[in-house]
Amino acid sequence: MTQLLVPSSGLPAADRPGRTRRVLRAVAIASCLPYLSLKAAWIAGSHIGIPEGSALLDHRGVMIAANTLTVLMDAAVIVLALLLTRPWGHRVPAWLLALPMWAATGLLAPIMAGFPAQLAVRALGGSVNSAEDTGREPFLDEWVFGVVYGGFILQGLSLGLLFALYARDRWGQVWRGRVAGLAAPGRGARLCALAAAVLALYPATLRLLWASGSTLGLNASRAAERTSDFYVLQALEACYLAAAVAGVLALAFRWRPALPVRVPLALAWLGSGAVACWGAWLLIASLGPAGDAAEQPTTAMILSYAVQMIIGTLVAAVGVRLLTERAGRGGAA
Structure with missing residues (x-):
């Protein structure tokens, strides 16, 4: 990826970023503070926002470890916001920026789509995954979700806009032009794209089955506690898989040659990040302690998380390869 490290002539020369970037940086940093x-x-032992009887209080050590990890993850948003708005950020190796930014996109984008969808379901009279609608012990106080997910949405919007501005300055020449101008991908890239498309059939089929009401592959607890928003969220999960596959196939096989390169590139970036990162997160969560056998993830669920990680990695690898080659050729053709 050394070619991607070459700054373009469009890099800002001033030490002080423009007003738009300063505002976006402030929003990104401020939106992290409630969560942190x-x-x-x-971690310090407070139970603010955690009701009595919550499963969070059952495993103190696991709770501390998980919260420490998520603190570091959200603190990375602050680092990224600074990196994307300071001159020294343009000297950071591409992979050192792209990898955490890809992960942040993958983790935040589904929340940005899913939480408003849940609010819409509730507004339309549907049930949502809450203690009130499922009858189980509350996991967190209701206000916590609004504060946390609202902050995540602001982080996603501000960080996404900052990255778009940064990438335009540093690598704008790479995503200009049409799909027809892409260099002919190598055999390895095409095989990776095809493998991702074939593998996606498994988790996509499961998600669509769950979205349509089937309980195939679900554990007993999840099947019993399905609410209206569950079906919407499963449909969205299938959309992320479709975006990843559509993007990588368009890039690897130069489908839709008149399409701007940035369209399949954005689909592959967002889709692969969402699929891989949430697959990894759910896989890690599935390895933690469960209250009873009914809450243990099924083999089908665990396999789908692992396959999602593979799909996202394959799509990302194809994107990196094509972008590196394109940068070496001087960008748009």
């Missing part, structure tokens, strides 16, 4: 404050309080 809550997590720090929980």
Whole structure:
């Protein structure tokens, strides 16, 4: 990826970023503070926002470890916001920026789509995954979700816009032009794209089955506690898989030659990040302690998470390869 490290002539020369970038940076940093404050309080032993009887209180050590990890993850948003708005950020190796930014996109984008979808379901009279609608012990106080997910949405919007501005300055020449101008991909890239498309059939089929009401592959607890928003979220999961596959196939096989390169590139970036990162997150969560046998993830669920990680990695690898070659050729053709 050394070619991608070459700065373009469009890099800002001033030490002080423009007003738009300063505002976006402030929003990104400020939106992290409520989440970080809550997590720090929980690590310190506070139960603010955690009702009595919550499963979070059953495993103190696991809770501290998980909260410490998520504090570091959210603190990375602050680092990224600074990196994307300071001159020294343009000297950072591409992979050192792209990898955490890809992960941040993958983790935040589904929340940005899913949480408003849940609110819409509730507004339309549907049930959502809450203690009130499922009848189980509350996991967190209701206000916590609004504060945390609202912050995540602001982080995603501000960080995404900052990255778009940064990438335009540093690598704008790479995503200009049409799909027809892409260099002929190598055999390896095409095989990776095809493998991702074939593998996606498994988790996509499961998600669509769950979205349509089937309980095939679900554990007993999840099957019993399905609410209206569950079906919407499963349909969205299938959309992320479709975006990843559509993007990588368009790039690897130069489908839709008149299409701007940035369209399949954005689909592959967002889709692969969402599929891989949430697959990894759910796989890690599935390895933690479960309250009873009914809450243990099934083999089908665990396999789908692992396959999602593979799909996202394959799509990302194809994207990196094509972008590196394109940068070496001087960008748009």
